[in-house]
Amino acid sequence: xxxxxxxxxxxxxxxxxxxxxxxxxxxxxxxxxxxxxxxxxxxxxxxxxxxxxxxxxxxxxxxxxxxxxxxxxxxxxxxxxxxxxxxxxxxxxxxxxxxxxxxxxxxxxxxxxxxxxxxxxxxxxxxxxxxxxxxxxxxxxxxxxxxxxxxxxxxxxxxxxxxxxxxxxxxxxxxxxxxxxxxxxxxxxxxxxxxxxxxxxxxxxxxxxxxxxxxxxxxxxxxxxxxxxxxxxxxxxxxxxxxxxxxxxxxxxxxxxxxxxxxxxxxxxxxxxxxxxxxxxxxxxxxxxxxx
Amino acid sequence: xxxxxxxxxxxxxxxxxxxxxxxxxxxxxxxxxxxxxxxxxxxxxxxxxxxxxxxxxxxxxxxxxxxxxxxxxxxxxxxxxxxxxxxxxxxxxxxxxxxxxxxxxxxxxxxxxxxxxxxxxxxxxxxxxxxxxxxxxxxxxxxxxxxxxxxxxxxxxxxxxxxxxxxxxxxxxxxxxxxxxxxxxxxxxxxxxxxxxxxxxxxxxxxxxxxxxxxxxxxxxxxxxxxxxxxxxxxxxxxxxxxxxxxxxxxxxxxxxxxxxxxxxxxxxxxxxxxxxxxxxxxxxxxxxxxxxxxxxxxxxxxxxxxxxxxxxxxxxxxxxxxxxxxxxxxxxxxxxxxxxxxxxxxxxxxxxxxxxxxxxxxxxxxxxxxxxxxxxxxxxxxxxxxxxxxxxxxxxxxxxxx
Numbered sequence: 001x002x003x004x005x006x007x008x009x010x011x012x013x014x015x016x017x018x019x020x021x022x023x024x025x026x027x028x029x030x031x032x033x034x035x036x037x038x039x040x041x042x043x044x045x046x047x048x049x050x051x052x053x054x055x056x057x058x059x060x061x062x063x064x065x066x067x068x069x070x071x072x073x074x075x076x077x078x079x080x081x082x083x084x085x086x087x088x089x090x091x092x093x094x095x096x097x098x099x100x101x102x103x104x105x106x107x108x109x110x111x112x113x114x115x116x117x118x119x120x121x122x123x124x125x126x127x128x129x130x131x132x133x134x135x136x137x138x139x140x141x142x143x144x145x146x147x148x149x150x151x152x153x154x155x156x157x158x159x160x161x162x163x164x165x166x167x168x169x170x171x172x173x174x175x176x177x178x179x180x181x182x183x184x185x186x187x188x189x190x191x192x193x194x195x196x197x198x199x200x201x202x203x204x205x206x207x208x209x210x211x212x213x214x215x216x217x218x219x220x221x222x223x224x225x226x227x228x229x230x231x232x233x234x235x236x237x238x239x240x241x242x243x244x245x246x247x248x249x250x251x252x253x254x255x256x257x258x259x260x261x262x263x264x265x266x267x268x269x270x271x272x273x274x275x276x277x278x279x280x281x282x283x284x285x286x287x288x289x290x291x292x
Numbered sequence: 293x294x295x296x297x298x299x300x301x302x303x304x305x306x307x308x309x310x311x312x313x314x315x316x317x318x319x320x321x322x323x324x325x326x327x328x329x330x331x332x333x334x335x336x337x338x339x340x341x342x343x344x345x346x347x348x349x350x351x352x353x354x355x356x357x358x359x360x361x362x363x364x365x366x367x368x369x370x371x372x373x374x375x376x377x378x379x380x381x382x383x384x385x386x387x388x389x390x391x392x393x394x395x396x397x398x399x400x401x402x403x404x405x406x407x408x409x410x411x412x413x414x415x416x417x418x419x420x421x422x423x424x425x426x427x428x429x430x431x432x433x434x435x436x437x438x439x440x441x442x443x444x445x446x447x448x449x450x451x452x453x454x455x456x457x458x459x460x461x462x463x464x465x466x467x468x469x470x471x472x473x474x475x476x477x478x479x480x481x482x483x484x485x486x487x488x489x490x491x492x493x494x495x496x497x498x499x500x501x502x503x504x505x506x507x508x509x510x511x512x513x514x515x516x517x518x519x520x521x522x523x524x525x526x527x528x529x530x531x532x533x534x535x536x537x538x539x540x541x542x543x544x545x546x547x548x549x550x551x552x553x554x555x556x557x558x559x560x561x562x563x564x565x566x567x568x569x570x571x572x573x574x575x576x577x578x579x580x581x582x583x584x585x586x587x588x589x590x591x592x593x594x595x596x597x598x599x600x601x602x603x604x605x606x607x608x609x610x611x612x613x614x615x616x617x618x619x620x621x622x623x624x625x626x627x628x629x630x631x632x633x634x635x636x637x638x639x640x641x642x643x644x645x646x647x648x649x650x651x652x653x654x655x656x657x658x659x660x661x662x663x664x665x666x667x668x669x670x671x672x673x674x675x676x677x678x679x680x681x682x683x684x685x686x687x688x689x690x691x692x693x694x695x
Contacts, residue, residue, distance in 0.1 A: 263497075
């Protein structure tokens with residue numbers, strides 16, 4: 001039983017990492033209807049920029065703070081100068097954008113390999129979080145508890161911003177009725193670019209948060225995209241709270257499958273995805289008409 | 293007398309042909325026909341780092357012979373198999389059809405190796421594998437056109453299992469990626485460990501190149517009550533496993549023992565102090581005291597400004613075995629190309645890792661396996677210290693052909 005609870009905790013921790021990635025993706029999809037496969041590229045970009053900062057300053061916290069700026073700017077530029085003009089020319093079906101962003105994902109991995117080589121890197125765990133806590137008869141790493149806390153804090157902050165602030169209201173309005181928002185004098189292109197940048201920054205943030213327990217390398221963003229998409233679809237496209245719950249389901253399923261049914265681990269999540277697509281194509285939490 | 297114009301040209305032509313023929317002969321005498329080696333390696337992607345080392349070791353071996361075998365220049369044509377069987381097949385066909393190579397060397401992934409072994413047999417093209425450790429390569433898929441200069445998974449891991457069982461380790465949990473090489477390596481360990489009185493309490497398999505978080509498997513291992521975790525991982529996966537193992541405070545509770553890929557030198561910068569005092573088995577380390585090794589380490593350091601890792605040594609062995617074979621064949625590929633491989637099979641030479649001999653299925657044997665501890669040297673850098681050594685095991689049976 002104790003082991004099971006620890007495994008559950010492991011699952012929650014993985015869920016929070018997945019959530020950080022999924023939430024940016026779901027915001028972008030919900031608001032702009034863009035199938036952004038390049039999300040993994042921003043994950044990689046954030047991790048590498050964080051690595052550069054950490055190596056220069058020796059501080060994990062500065063890396064966490066400054067690292068996401070690069071994916072933020074890159075994401076904003078991508079939306080404003082590439083995706084937006086494409087949309088205006090009517091070249092923004094899901095297939096068009098999937099191909100474009102898929103290419104970007106691999107181009108980024110290639111560029112990173114060209115610049116940094118194919119070596120593996122890592123950011124050290126900050127001293128403050130190096131210890132372990134005795135928990136249910138096992139020593140649980142403090143840093144993993146920190147990841148859980150960060151995930152919950154970001155989820156709460158996003159819910160507050162979107163439900164309670166003017167920016168959030170504008171965002172929700174943009175999702176529901178784009179023309180009306182434009183007619184009210186809001187520059188929707190800038191708003192979209194900001195949201196795209198913010199989503200990308202969250203992906204980069206996830207890259208740095210995961211660095212102390214995982215490793216940084218050129219292809220790190222490619223594998224992660226698939227899991228992230230499963231979360232976004234299960235949670236309902238564009239549904240913020242849905243993606244939080246979906247991340248929990250996916251993370252815990254993945255961890256428990258690895259612990260108790262390793263043979264099933266590879267397909268456990270996908271079996272769930274297929275079931276969701278058949279019975280609730282709008283997502284488990286996709287209440288119609290209420291997105292983002 | 294009138295010499296016709298026609299006559300002139302005729303004479304001119306004859307002279308021209310004569311000169312051309314003569315010069316041809318002289319060119320032939322000076323510059324013997326070149327031997328072309330197709331070197332197929334996964335230059336990009338997850339195995340890019342070990343591949344670079346293999347390529348360097350391979351080149352170093354050729355340079356030792358002045359890139360010539362009995363006066364015949366030896367050329368390398370490179371191709372990237374992308375660690376993908378169908379790409380490997382495509383590149384192999386290109387080697388045969390358009391590059392017209394005399395033999396193919398390299399190949400890291402066993403998946404690519406298995407796909408290519410049948411092609412080599414069909415095309416009567418000598419294939420000298422550098423890694424491709426899967427037992428089947430020189431077992432079920434054995435061929436008179438195929439040799440391997442490294443060793444088989446069983447030779448390495450069976451011996452390792454036997455060693456740890458003899459060192460008072462009674463129980464172990466294994467961890468490995470769920471694919472052909474992972475199964476082959478961990479399977480070898482299990483046989484060796486259990487044949488000698490040990491018991492594998494649990495085998496934990498993680499999806500290959502998929503799992504990013506090993507906490508679930510590590511928690512299971514920590515609660516299994518076993519004395520050690522024996523792991524086979526490489527690259528990014530190895531870093532994650534070693535780091536997360538330490539995060540959970542398991543280093544003193546249940547040590548993670550592995551081979552030279554888990555604690556590969558290329559991973560040390562990412563592992564930091566976690567590499568310190570780790571124990572692993574290896575087929576080569578730079579400190580081996582033998583003439584062949586000291587010469588190799590020195591030449592490698594002079595050429596590339598770094599100490600060679602395990603992969604560099606394997607690449608060197610591959611190149612050296614090919615060059616020695618070519619030399620003893622007078623620098624020419626024999627008409628019957630099985631003769632190339634059978635000549636290689638009869639070779640015995642002192643490699644940096646120890647003496648290399650081949651078995652009847654053309655697979656090189658492992659003379660020694662070294663037990664290594666990673667320690668801090670006098671200058672503060674990490675170094676390998678040999679704790680012990682033991683002989684490698686034989687290959688698994690499975691080859692039904694005779695040659």
